[in-house]
Amino acid sequence: MIFNNNKIAKGAEAIIFSGKYLDYSIIIKHRLPKKYRIPEIDNIIRMQRLRAEARITAFAWKIGGQVPTIFALDPFKNLLIMEKIDGKLLFKSLSFEDQTLKQNLFYKTGNQIGLLHQNEIIHGDLTVFNVIITPSEKTFIIDFGLAQISNEVEKKAEDLLTFRNTLKAISKDYKKLFQSFRKGYLDIYREGKNALEHMKKIESRARYIAREERYE
Ligand SMILES: Nc1ncnc2c1ncn2[C@@H]1O[C@H](COP(=O)(O)OP(=O)(O)OP(=O)(O)O)[C@@H](O)[C@H]1O
Ligand SMILES: [Mg+2]
Numbered sequence: 698m699i700f701n702n703n704k705i706a707k708g709a710e711a712i713i714f715s716g717k718y719l720d721y722s723i724i725i726k727h728r729l730p731k732k733y734r735i736p737e738i739d740n741i742i743r744m745q746r747l748r749a750e751a752r753i754t755a756f757a758w759k760i761g762g763q764v765p766t767i768f769a770l771d772p773f774k775n776l777l778i779m780e781k782i783d784g785k786l787l788f789k790s791l792s793f794e795d796q797t798l799k800q801n802l803f804y805k806t807g808n809q810i811g812l813l814h815q816n817e818i819i820h821g822d823l824t825v826f827n828v829i830i831t832p833s834e835k836t837f838i839i840d841f842g843l844a845q846i847s848n849e850v851e852k853k854a855e856d857l858l859t860f861r862n863t864l865k866a867i868s869k870d871y872k873k874l875f876q877s878f879r880k881g882y883l884d885i886y887r888e889g890k891n892a893l894e895h896m897k898k899i900e901s902r903a904r905y906i907a908r909e910e911r912y913e
Contacts, residue, residue, distance in 0.1 A: 710746070710842065715781055718768060722781040726750075727774075728842075743775050746842035751777055753818060753844040760816045763809055763837045782837045787828035791868050798834075799870075800877040805836040807881025810856070813838070815886040819845050819852045823860040825867070853892035854899055857882075861896070 705724065706713040714725045728743045730736070747770060757764045765780040787806060793799050806828050813820065820827070821843030829837045845852070860878070865871040882889050 708840075718778070721768070722783070723768060723778055724765075724781045726777045726779070744772060747772060747775060747777055749844050750840075750842040753841045753846070754779070756846075757813060757816075757818055757838070757841070760812065760818075762812055762816075762818075763835055764841075765837065765839060782829045782831060782839070784829045784831040784837070786826055787830055787836065788825040788867075790830060791825070791870075800874065802830055802834065802836060803874045803877040804881035805834070806838075807878035807883075808885050809836055809838050809881075810860075810878075811882040811885035811889055814853045814856070814882075814889060814892065817846050817848045819847050820856050821845060823856045824863040825860075850891050850895045851899070853889070854895035857892055858896050858899060 703715045704712060705715050711726050711728045714727070716723050716725060728746060730739050730743070734742065751767055751770050754764050755767045758766060765782055767777070767779050769778040770776065771778075787802060790799050790802050809828075810820070810823065820838065820841065822840055827838065827840040829839060831837065847853075861871070861875050864875060868874060879893060882893070
């Protein structure tokens, strides 16, 4: 393995380095300790995220999802080694001029999430920062550290709400784009309509709680 010590990103949680393994371009994801956490607890949390990410990314790969191939992990050094997906974040597409292309990318992202939900994979941090668009316009889903396996409609709806609300916060086109995402989601996963319906329930519950709190 050639590890060229090339830092490509520093996220909220991890540092990402790039390297080579055989003929593959790889990335090495290292979750950093959080200073504000008690070290024993921090070690457990980082280990749990590493396990969830390795296990669920590999499962998503097995069911045919577009996700990076997992090559190896080192639980002692808290490293995860996976295929590097060349491309740009879906976030970048928000400034594309080509509306049809943009909508198509959200449709394809919806397809991928539909496939994951159909197989009971909840992403847990679904945003435009965790989707990579390749030069051939495929959409890859990354960052499964908060993922879990569940068939609960509530959890699927929460994934969809996170995606829509973060999109709403950064794009004035969010309605159109979420509409394309929704279509892609349902085209793969017919029963996904239950999760889409359930979003409204969660939102009205949140509104009700907010109103109650105002009168307290
Ligand atoms: N398999 C991959 N191929 C290419 N780039 C990747 C890959 N995995 C991660 N990256 C890059 O590294 C960034 C951070 O990775 P990731 O989202 O997994 O970690 P994170 O710490 O949760 O970051 P964030 O705070 O952005 O959510 C991504 O936004 C992406 O640019
Ligand atoms: Mg991320």
